[in-house]
Amino acid sequence: MYTGLEELQQVFKQLRLSEVSSELPLLMRQAEQQSWTYHEFLTHLLTFEVNRREEKNKEKRLKWAKFPYQKSLEDYDINEQKSITERQMKQLKAMHWLEQQYNLILLGPPGVGKTHIAIGIGLEAIEQGYQVMFLPMGELMTILKTSEYTRKSQITLNRIKQSDLIIIDDLMYIAMDQREANQFFHLINHLYERSSIILTSNKSPDQWGELLGDEGIATAILDRLLHRVEVIQMNDESYRMKNRESVFK
Secondary structure (H helix, E strand, C coil): CCCHHHHHHHHHHHCCCHHHHHHHHHHHHHHHHHCCCHHHHHHHHHHHHHHHHHHHHHHHHHHHHCCCCCCCHHHCCCCCCCCCCHHHHHHHHHCHHHHCCCEEEEECCCCCCHHHHHHHHHHHHHHCCCCEEEEEHHHHHHHHHHCCCCHHHHHHHHHHHHCCEEEEECCCCCCCCHHHHHHHHHHHHHHCCCCEEEEEECCCHHHHHHHHCCHHHHHHHHHHHHCCEEEEECCCCCHHHHCCCCCCC
8 A cells, every 4th residue: 555655656657657656755855954945846856857867977987988087177287298188178178179079189109198088078978978998909809800790799899989089099000901990991981070089199190001901991980081071199207107106216
């Protein structure tokens, strides 16, 4: 036998307002204690449902992204690494380039913060409601090679294709054979003008052709990646080396 409150909670569940349903006893006590009007009570109910749904969706987007760690753009020390200006950082954070399906290439030697910035942008994109996917280049190639016969790889590949922003870390750190280059081309071709891509690499685009194996495929990939792109060259001294800790004192 349901009480009046339990029956009301069931109604909210039937209306797919599950967050309000679970929190209803507390919200009703607050309404009584603070003498909310009907309008205030209804506003609190709906606002609570919307906020909880967004929190859960954000949690799902973070899980989907598969970041190796979380560092925001605010954590990046512009004073230490002067390749990116404060103005550029604000433009990256505003995400207008993402709305227009522009790509971003971060070039530079190891340790200058390329991955940090890419992850920071990814976190900001998630905050703004975008779907993001982070993949080291080696992991991406494994997914592409096994997607035809491994369900897990097929699911991951579908998620990549559904993402608004794909971050590929350490692009071209190893050479590809012709089959790998062809699979990579088909992915880039699918994402072209559908999603934005952030690439980090310690090799400049004019060196990528040598690592892609097939000149025709290399040209086709570069044509799509570089059509709408912002390239940021990061030539500072390695942040990790400048701030390393030594066992010897």
